[in-house]
Amino acid sequence: MREILDYHPAPLFRADSRTRRDRNSPKPYEHVVSISGGKDSTAVYLLAIERGMPFTAVFADTGNEHPATYEFVERLAERAGGPPIVTVKADFSKAMARKRAFILRNWERMGVSPERVERAAALMLPTGNPFLDLCMVKGRFPSAKSRFCTDETKLVPMWIGVERPILADGRTLIRWLGVRGEESLARRDLPGWQRMGDPVPYSLPKPHHAEASEQGWRTYVYRPIHHWVREDVFAMHARHGITPNPLYGWGAERVGCWPCIFVKKEELRLIAGIDPSAIDRLDEWESIVSDVSKRGVSTFFAAVDDPLFTPGVIVTTAGFGIRSFVEWSKTSRGGRQYDLMARFEAGASCVEIGVCE
Ligand code: SF4
Structure with a gap:
């Protein structure tokens, strides 16, 4: 079996460590690992366990995942002996209420038949499935030119539920991401470390971005397996006795939405x-x-x-x-x-x- 090459053999940050720049800052770091249920984010979770410092793991439930992925994420912490995985889920009930009121108030004078107005208003109620509810609010599915799904079903609930409270508490956020350079040209040249100018998801209104800037909140992205190859990732699973998400065994190349709008x-x-x-x-x-x-x-x-x-x-x-x-x-x-x-x-x-x- 190939040895896993970890190009940061020792943790760069411990929960209470400081960079030179932060030496005078009283703010400790908080490490957050994003879990998708796929092989790469699982490898990062296992690596974080090996590093031995406290961290928070978070999974955003889009409502568009395969049941096997939900089960895999639910059992991962117990099987790996790591910290519990926090699940966050977007809630579009307020946006749906606004859209419903808009439909009832405006659609008919915009030329939509009363029958269609009535049907749309009757349907515009929260289903509890974030992906579907979001598409209902938008009146469309996401696409390459309008890729609102990632931001609104994943990044925003992670921000609101986990990341913003960390920053508001005065700590510096380190986001651990399972991105590997060999996956594509777009990923090849990404740095292992990156200071984020604006960590706030783009779809949140301006005051959220202004708050992060005014407060001087500091966020870094960390891609600890950027130099790993696919075999390294599966070797990491094997080292911890973790069977990868069964979707790979069924032939899937990627695990995320089932399917993703960009499926091959x-x-x-x-x-x-x-x-x-x-x-x-x-x-x-x-x-x-x-x-x-x-x-x-x-x-x-x-x-x-x-x-x-x-x-x-x-x-x-x-x-x-x-x-x-x-x-x-x-x-x-x-x-x-x-x-x-x-x-x-x-x-x-x-x-x-x-x-x-
Ligand atoms: S996996 Fe695909 S469909 Fe799902 S949030 Fe990401 S880009 Fe959108």
Whole structure:
């Protein structure tokens, strides 16, 4: 087995250590490890345990994960003998109430039929599933050009639930992320350490950003496995007797949303094959989100990503919805060819943040 190369063999920071710059500061550090249920963030969690200093582990429940991922995260702390994993979950109930009031007040005079207004208002109630509730508020699914899912279902609840309280308490935040350079060109040149100019998720209103700046809150990103290769990550699991998330054994390359909006063609085919209920769920979500969309239609994958899309074509869930994409995923080379994953990498900020494996 290959030896795991840890290019920071000793912890750079202990909970009470100081950099030269902070030597006169009374503020201790707080280490936070983001857990996605995937192999890389699990390896970082295990590495943090080996380093032996106190840390907080946090998992953001998007509501769009496979049940095996929930079970894996739930049992990880006990199996690894590490600190409990805090689960945070976004709540869009207030935003949904505002959107419902907007629909009732404005849609009819904007040309929407009374029947559609009534149906949308009846549906615009919290389901408790963050991903679906967020898409209902937006009246659409996220896409490469409008990638609100990561920020609003992951980063904001982590910020509100875990990170902001640490900073408001006067401590410096160290975010440990499971990003590896070999995964893509976009990740290759990321630094192992990075001071974050503005640690506040972009979707939060200006006063949140102003508060962080005025208070002088200090946040660093730490990518301790940036130089590791895939085998190192699985070796780390083996060293701790942890069986990786079973989705890898079923053929998945990535663990995150099930599926992610940037899923690869072959992964979509895999998901449809081993878990048809995931496709049924997305089919139902497309119907719900379409009903609360003023345009009357919304598809899980952006219709404009389909090479058969031409300006002026009428978009329907039958023509561009999840079932249509699943059919496409079964085609061989020479069919409609386009690369959703390339768009994932194009969203570089999310790649840097690394909370979506
Ligand atoms: S895994 Fe994909 S769909 Fe889920 S939050 Fe991240 S980018 Fe969005």
